[in-house]
Amino acid sequence: MPSTQERVGAAGTEPRILTEDRQSVRLITLNRPERRNVLDLPARADLLAALRAAEHEARAVVLTGAGGFFCAGGDIRAMTADPSEAARRLDVLAALAGQLVHSSVPVVAAVEGGAYGAGLSLVSAATYVVSGATARFEASFGRIGLAPDTGLTWTLPRRIGHARARRMLLLLDAYDADQAHAAGLVDEVVDDGQALPRAIQVAKRLAELSAPMVAATSALL
Secondary structure, X not given: OOOEEEEEOOOOOOOOEEEEEEOOEEEEEEOOHHHOOOEOHHHHHHXXXXXXXXHHHOOEEEXXXXXXXXXXXXXXXXXXXXXXXXXXXXXXXXXHHHHHHHOOOOEEEEEOOEEEOHHHHHHHHOOEEEEEOOOEEEOHHHXXXXXXXXXXXXXXXXXXXHHHHHHHHHOOOOEEHHHHHXXXXXXXXXXXXXXXXXXXXXXXXXXXXXXXXXXXXXXXX
């Protein structure tokens, strides 16, 4: 079956989020490669909308980043001190974390390059994570004086344990792909450039299983 592709974003601008259907799998791509796919408020809102739509329209999701890099975190340049914008940002972050954690369809993250800050939050909340061999993982919030967001303080300890999570969040320990795999943050490490093909394979396998079983098991885990 041929794939179908959709561009999510404001009219007249390069879309921050791309979606593509590959049979029963929805591929969602963070699409700001010139900035290593940093997430500003519109990108987060578009990602949230794409994930919500996929929950009703697909059997599994693959989340990846364009240009050989998963996500370098939040777009610091776009952040302002405006209270109303800060409130909107917090609302979207909370909704995004909730959507990922409670999604009834599995989300497989395909990571190349790196996942920093909010990018690490997305990875930590995914159902299954495939990493390229040279990818790096870092909770970089502390480097710019911010507390972790997008549910990371809840999802990361569940993946790697509280002791490792404290070291990542407080001491800013970074992991390479093999260290992330050993810690339990990553489920598979593959050759660079192969994270997306492998993630699609995993997602298709999950899509073939009983949807209620996958949803219930993911919730229990």
